[in-house]
Amino acid sequence: MALSAGDTIPDVTLMTMTADGPTPVQSSSVLGSGTVVLFGVPGAFTPACSDNHLPGYVLRADDLKAKGVDTVACIAVNDAFVMNAWGEARETGDTVLMLADGNADFAKAAGLELDGSGFGLGTRSQRYAAIIKDGVVTEIGVEDVPTNVTVSGVESVLEKL
Template sequence: MTIKVGDRLPEASFKVMTADGPGEISTSDLTSGKTVVLFGVPGAFTPTCHMNHLPGFVEHAETLKGKGVDEIAVLSVNDVFVMDAWEKASNTAGQIQFLSDTAAEFVEAAGLGLGPAPIFGHLRSQRFALIAKDGEVTFLAIEETPGEATKTGAAAILEALG
């Protein structure tokens, strides 16, 4: 079952790259006491994800934070090294946290899995975006067409924040 507005985000552990190498952060560490924008993508460096979805959040990061967002995070079912390389290649300057849901723990628990798709070879994340306040979902959008990032882009999140 897919999460919905009013639900709590499922607890999961994400891999993140730290100054000391791979580390972990939990859902509650990410969201406790904060307003978080979390968007999921099918794959790092894939055309829509890399050239359309992520850039909007980079461009509007300060505006989102000005509207009360404490943290912006992107999630993909890629390993932590791929997510680290994507962060570096995207020049996000620390504005966005890159989360590796390596075993699809979060996307499966949230009902946001995609596939397995032949192009990716295994279960991935649907393209989604949500706003969570202290771990509770206050906005959720899922793209019906994975190659689009309209309902889940930064402009849609800005509109939802008012």
């Protein structure tokens, strides 16, 4: 069953890049406090993700903060090195926390996995955006078509905040 409003976020180990290299973090720690906007993408550096999804959150980070968002996080089924390189290429800086769900543990626990094996991608995350308050999902929009960025885009999230 897919994550929905009223659900507590899954608590799994994710990876993020720090000055010391790839570092494990618990999803409950990095996503479970304050108001968090979490958006999931099928893959770093893919066209819709790189050209449409991530850039909107970087450009509108101040607007999200003005609406009370404490953390903006991006999660994908990629490793921490790829997520870090993608963040650097898209100049996310400190505006977006880049989270690696390398084994799709979060995607599976949230019921938001996507079978990309037909495209040689294996298990990936569906494209979605969630508003989370103190670890509980208050809003979530999951795209019907993985290449669309409508209900998961920053404009949609801003309207719901």
